[in-house]
Amino acid sequence: MDNDWLQQPCAVLHEAARSAALARQEQLTKPPGALGRLEDIAVQLAAWQGVAQPTLQRIHISIFAADHGVAEEGVSLFPQAVTAEMVRNFARGGAAISVLARQLNADLEVINLGTVTAVEPLPGVRDERIAAGTANLARTPAMTQAQCTEALQAGRNAAVRAKHADAQLFVGGEMGIANTTSASALACALLGESPHNLAGRGTGLDAAGVSHKADVIAAALVLHGVEGVRIEAQEILRRLGGFEIAGLAGAYIAAAQLGLPILVDGFISSVAALVAVRINPSARAWMLFAHTSAEAGHQRVLSALDAQPLLQLGMRLGEGSGAAVAVPLLQLACTLHSGMATFAEAGVSEQH
Numbered sequence: 001m002d003n004d005w006l007q008q009p010c011a012v013l014h015e016a017a018r019s020a021a022l023a024r025q026e027q028l029t030k031p032p033g034a035l036g037r038l039e040d041i042a043v044q045l046a047a048w049q050g051v052a053q054p055t056l057q058r059i060h061i062s063i064f065a066a067d068h069g070v071a072e073e074g075v076s077l078f079p080q081a082v083t084a085e086m087v088r089n090f091a092r093g094g095a096a097i098s099v100l101a102r103q104l105n106a107d108l109e110v111i112n113l114g115t116v117t118a119v120e121p122l123p124g125v126r127d128e129r130i131a132a133g134t135a136n137l138a139r140t141p142a143m144t145q146a147q148c149t150e151a152l153q154a155g156r157n158a159a160v161r162a163k164h165a166d167a168q169l170f171v172g173g174e175m176g177i178a179n180t181t182s183a184s185a186l187a188c189a190l191l192g193e194s195p196h197n198l199a200g201r202g203t204g205l206d207a208a209g210v211s212h213k214a215d216v217i218a219a220a221l222v223l224h225g226v227e228g229v230r231i232e233a234q235e236i237l238r239r240l241g242g243f244e245i246a247g248l249a250g251a252y253i254a255a256a257q258l259g260l261p262i263l264v265d266g267f268i269s270s271v272a273a274l275v276a277v278r279i280n281p282s283a284r285a286w287m288l289f290a291h292t293s294a295e296a297g298h299q300r301v302l303s304a305l306d307a308q309p310l311l312q313l314g315m316r317l318g319e320g321s322g323a324a325v326a327v328p329l330l331q332l333a334c335t336l337h338s339g340m341a342t343f344a345e346a347g348v349s350e351q352h
C-alpha cells in the first residue's frame, strides 16, 4: 500500500454552473442577497454538482471508530470501553447520529478501525481493525507508518463507497474515547499553538482535568519534537493522531478527488480536515463546515481553515452529529433556489 494517491489533485469545481446559479439567484422574487448564506450554499452546491439547480437527497455518513492509547493518561471523563460500546449503540440505532441519520434518510456506516475490545459482527458495522487502538502518544508515536497508511486508505475506501452509491454529500463522524486529546495535540503541532490555549473539556472534564490534559499534550509535543519545527503533516498525524482521525483525513481527501462535497462536523473532524488540507491543499474547495462546537480549540482550527460554519448550537458530541443537524439547512437552500419564482414568472417588479 502506498500514499501516492494523497497528493493527486482534487476535482475541479464547475464555474459555469456557479455563474448560472448566481444569475438565477438575482432573478428570484426577493431583494438581492436577502436569503443571506442560504444563497451562498445553493450557489456552492451548484458549483459542486455542475448544475444550476442543485438537489440534496442522498447523504452518506461514515463514522470512524478507534481507541487511543493516550486514554491511560486519564484525559477523558469516560472509560475506554465506551468506544466499543458506542459502536454497538450506533448499529442498534440508539446513538444521536443514528437518530439523525434515520431522520435524514441517510446511509450510515460505522468503520471500526481499532477498538481495544473486538465488537461482534453487527449490521452496518465494518470490522477493519488495524490494531487494538493506537499506542499512547504521550510515550511513543501513536501509529507505525504502515498503520497510518492503512487508516488513510480505509478513509479513502469509505469515500469511494459513498461515490459509488451516488451520494451527493459526504459526512464524516468519529468515535474514540480520548480523541480530543489526540486532536488537540495535532492542532497544536500543525498551528504552533500552546496546548493550554487549545485543550478543552472533551466529554466534560473540569478545569483541573483540562489543565492535566494540556500538560499531557505539552509533554507529548516535546517528546515528539514537533514544537516550532516543520514536519510533514502526515508524519505529525502518525505521531499524534488516531486511526479514526487518519480515516477521516483520508476520506476527505478522496471525497474531494472524487468531486463529492464534504460537510465537516465538530472539533475532531475539523482537525482531520486541517490535516487533509495540509496534506493536499486542493481538498479545501470541497468542504463546508457545519458548526462551531463548544470545544475550546475549535474556533482556532476553523480560523486556520478560513471556515465560517453555519451553526453555533453549543454542541460538543462529535459522531458527525453537528453536520447531520446542518443538512436540512442545505436542503432548504436547494429547495428555495429551485422552487422560488423569478420576477418575470411572478410578474413582480424588479428593483429601480
Ligand SMILES: Cc1cc2ncn([C@H]3O[C@H](COP(=O)(O)O)[C@@H](O)[C@H]3O)c2cc1C
Binding pocket: 075, 076, 077, 078, 082, 086, 174, 175, 176, 177, 178, 179, 180, 181, 201, 202, 203, 204, 317, 318, 319
Ligand atoms: C457516551 C459517549 C458518546 C459519545 N459520542 C461521541 N463522543 C465524543 O467524545 C469523545 C471525545 O471526548 P474525550 O476526548 O473527552 O474522550 C469521542 O468519542 C467523541 O466522539 C462520545 C463520548 C461519550 C462518553
Ligand SMILES: O=C(O)c1cccnc1
Binding pocket: 180, 201, 202, 203, 265, 266, 267, 268, 269, 293, 294, 295, 298, 315, 316, 317, 318, 319
Ligand atoms: O466538537 C467535537 O467534535 C467534540 C467535542 C467534544 C467531545 N467530542 C467531540
